[in-house]
Amino acid sequence: MEKRLDLIGGGLVRSAGGWDALKGLRKIKAYMKGDERILGDSDFVETVLKACQDKFDRKYLLKSGGYDFDTVVDRIAKVLGINRSEVLSSGRQPHKVHARSLLCFWASRELGMSMVQLSKRLKISQPTASQSATRGEKIAKENKLKLLKNK
Numbered sequence: 001m002e003k004r005l006d007l008i009g010g011g012l013v014r015s016a017g018g019w020d021a022l023k024g025l026r027k028i029k030a031y032m033k034g035d036e037r038i039l040g041d042s043d044f045v046e047t048v049l050k051a052c053q054d055k056f057d058r059k060y061l062l063k064s065g066g067y068d069f070d071t072v073v074d075r076i077a078k079v080l081g082i083n084r085s086e087v088l089s090s091g092r093q094p095h096k097v098h099a100r101s102l103l104c105f106w107a108s109r110e111l112g113m114s115m116v117q118l119s120k121r122l123k124i125s126q127p128t129a130s131q132s133a134t135r136g137e138k139i140a141k142e143n144k145l146k147l148l149k150n151k
Helices: 012-016 019-027 042-064 069-080 084-088 094-109 115-122 126-143
Strands: none
Touching (some): 069 094, 094 126
């Protein structure tokens, strides 16, 4: 088939009627949350965007409250009643595995660290960090553990 100009590039700009139409919408403070290429209605788009915003707000709250990788390590040591060095040390002892698993879960889910970042910090492979995070989620749920004390 030949190229169709109405199906090439532009996306949201084309859907809105061009740059002039988008500028006009911006002047009256009307912003588009999506276009017809997104599967789902406006309510769905709004729900997804709200969930993303909630995650962003939580990460910002934690980081503005001074939470970082080291703070999470300290919290885990306190919650599990072990030394900070044990949280970060390698080994297959159950208390160390639980600690590192919880660390991978909270650092990835709450702080937004990538599995690659975690694998480098803990000197483990990326798949191991991912598996640990999954295990950490289960540990947190089973033991009703929260990163923030009041949440």
